[in-house]
Amino acid sequence: MNTFDIFRASTLDGAVAAFRDHGDAMYLSGGMTLVPSMKSGLAAPGLLVDLSAIKGLRGIAREGNMLRIGALTRFSEIIASADVATAIPALGAMAAKVADRHVRNRGTLGGSVANNDPASDFPAAVLALGATMVTDRRRIAAADYFTGLFETALEADEVLAALEFPIPDAAAYAKHAHPASGYAVAGVFVARFGDDWRVGVTGSGEEGVFRLTQAEQALQQGGIKAAEGLNLGELELLDDATFPAAFRAAAIGWLLRDALAQL
Amino acid sequence: MTKPSQPPFTGRTEDRRFLTGAGRFVDDIELGRQAYMALVLSTHAHAEIRGIDTTTAAAMPGVLAVLTGADVLADGLGPVPPFFMPKLWGGPDGYGTLRPILVTDHVRCVGDRVAIVIAETRDEARLAAEAVDIDYAPLPVVTGARAALADDAPRLWADCPTGNLSCTLRLGDAAATAQAFAQAEVTLKRRLISPRVAPSSLEPRACIGVHDAAEDRFTLYTSSQDPHGFRAVIARNVLKIAESRLRVVSPDVGGGFGLKAHMHPEDALVLWAARRVGRPVKWTATRSEALLTDTQGRGQEVEAEIALDRDGTVRGVRVEAWHNLGAYFWGTATPPIFFSLQLIPNTYTIPAVDLTTHAVFTNTAPMSVYRGAGRPEATFVIERLMDEAAAEIGMDPAELRLRNTIAPEAMPFTTPTGMTYDSGDFGGMIRIALDRGDWAGFAARRDAAKGRGRLRGRSITSYVEVAGVMNERMEIRFDPDGALSIIAGTHSHGQGHATVFSQMVADWLSVPLDSIRYVQGDTDTVLIGRGTFAARSSMLGGTALMRAKDALIERAKDMAAIVLEADRAAVEFSDGMLRVTGTNKAIPLTEVAKLYYLPAGPANALGIGLSGAGTAAGKPGAAPNYPNGVILCEVEVDPETGAIVVDRMLALDDVGRVLNSTICEGQIHGGIAQGLGQALLEEVTYDEDGQLTSGSFMDYGLPRAGHMPHIESHLLEVPCTTNPLGVKGIGESGAIGAPVAIVNAILDAVRPLGVGSLDMPVTQVRLWSALRAAEEMRGAA
């Protein structure tokens, strides 16, 4: 690991100012992705701007038809939250499937969504629920937020402050975890708002998380039964020796069924 | 066969230290003025080195030295030969490599050591290591053992007269086997693979080199299973100094599994670097370095044939195998080569075998021992064949095994590969397992699974292990105040020796457990020892310890005879007392011990000090022991997704006399976990350029608690007849039987769907692909 400085910000503005002043800074939340990247030399920031002491970035609140989760909220807190359990229990179930206990005790929702690892879980929920990313300077809709593998609409110095999740009538998540890393090889999040169905798929997309429009249309038209036996062969999926695209397509099929069965 | 009776388990002596974080591992040791070493590793699997430019690196902050292979040669450091070659065990000569501790002009695998940097801090060393500029001229690469034998394959060792072939080991009788095959009613052939796996000890390798210039003497702190073995190789071959000029200390060691049974280049490099910079030099492997530079286990491909009659009588087995040695014949690569053939007859009366294995150089990391070391490979071959044969002739696989097991009355029994089993009731073990595991009730469980849309499969595996190599020495030494120490030649790195050996001595001598200090792992304190590997310590350490106790008591009698004024022949020892037969005269052993240390008195004549040393010997030259057992396994497969659940795992083990049943069962559990990893998850992979593609735990799948089934473990005692304690080994047992038990059970589940073969690791994707391929075949038919 390179030597670096660390600045513990106490306000959002202070964090952004420190980031801009330095020129070679990175934000630090739970550090569960960033620190290993630094150890392996993939990231070598000169300054870490630690966001964890900023007030107001951590916590969960239900506001009408919306669940607001601060970016610095940890997965373990999402799992334990009564608001999550009553409003969108699928988010708690998803958080429980992230990594292991140690990582869940430190890793944050904001860190995960800012990083947009194509194998991470939460992007599927963000996209399917149509969440809004609240940053230090603006609001970004889910549809505009994910721009590619490890790419988002966030500007370099922009801080993700909170996520606002519309509360669906029902939602569920099913995941095929990588046997070594535990990340998603494929993960399917389904949400129903009235008659409107939305399906987010993570882990396998060539361009990262995507909406499974075939399934959404079938569900809209024919309900849960209609989502059986969809042809997913046309999807543009990652293809590697360990997880060939054909397996991923099949897995998305059965995960969709498993998620729907939970509703 | 008896069940062991054991006192209740009260924990291990060493657990408090480990569980409270007070264990002292090499990386915990911080020496004054300590500097750090970083490695410059080859990024090419095969290349010539045209030049190495160290100028930038040498000028970087904190850098004390940048050293290359040229410096190794200039300082006269020697290369490292294999620990021993197959010839020592009666095998062929073979070509053994001489591996320099830094390569000079030719790298042969990714991770070959090219240069080192010594710096003030770990990070400074690593940054400078990245700045060492190496000019490589890439050469063609070969990673597979069979591919490496092709005429046009790139050659790794120009002076090896047999190309990439180091040696070919043959066992058995080719003519008799050919005849058996000609006469048998059924023959079948299968290709079976035990892929390379990474030992992955919890504590990565680590070492600190110290050079005391005043005495011109070195100290090596290293995470090792065998400190004296390390000392011998490094002192004799590399540094070319007397062994007394090198002290090797292995404090707490967090797992070895064979990886740490032999030195790696870093152990010599830190010593040399320490002399060069005049400061202690530490190196601790990162997990990425471990996966790249550690020796690996297994790596064998086999064409295996079995001949039998329709009544289930096995007539012969023929095997041709290829062992992937990697770039060097390194460390203890010989045992896996031998055991992978020698144990193929297993627990059966197979009359004729014809077994061949070729040990082949490739552009991959070196192969060496890993828990089981050839025994899991052999068991995989014979037990896969037995199941295939049972399926072919339509016989219950348990029945087929029972028809061919060696009867207890036939003991001692010599196999066609020259192993003489002293004891064992292999058929009895199978019958108990069938009963305990409700083999007969399987059909109902299979039908119930079917109702849930799952395919249920079962397997029964019989295995035998060979334990107890080389000789061993143990010592018991009283202190002047009557407390005592065990000075062990074995080396516990997770096995619980401090508990077991101390309990044995406490029982024998009737002394309190807490008056015993257990000492190991320091070549200045221990006269000689072989360390711990290959399930050797209970038999060799235990027997040597018993003989040390006997010697100590004999000496104690000399003193007792004098102070009790009795005839020496009338003194005997019981319950911690030396007594004169037929009288009430007695003296506690601990008092005798104190007398031996008085500044005046009988010790003047008898010699100061009370201690005893004992030796025990195993293979070669004396008999090893043969632990054996049965695993009964049931799995369920989801035919749509290929998901596998190991639902039942019953392990029955004959470990001879049980010294501590909880520790034995712990060994079984750990071994089965590693066996499950091999069966379902673990595989070291290289791409066609020889780049490691399983270089982190993000890709290399280790088993975790959640993967593990409940293990029902039963210990049964058939005392070994060739050692006085009656013990057999335990350390490798679980890892030997588990891989094939799981694979056979999966195949039993999916064979009805037309899946007849699966390579390890049977990952979900691999099984899913095989199920889909079989489906297409059925569709096409």
Ligand SMILES: Cc1cc2nc3c(=O)[nH]c(=O)nc-3n(C[C@H](O)[C@H](O)[C@H](O)COP(=O)(O)OP(=O)(O)OC[C@H]3O[C@@H](n4cnc5c(N)ncnc54)[C@H](O)[C@@H]3O)c2cc1C
């Ligand atoms: C062993 C292991 C297993 C894992 N398994 C899974 C899994 O199964 N599923 C899964 O989804 N994830 C998994 N993860 C990833 C884990 O969830 C991530 O570490 C976490 O989501 C990132 O959050 P963090 O708080 O640790 O972010 P950090 O590591 O602190 O930061 C990650 C990145 O985001 C940036 N960043 C952080 N916070 C903000 C912010 N508020 N605004 C803008 N940028 C920010 C940082 O600069 C950095 O680039 C795993 C990680 C590990 C180590």
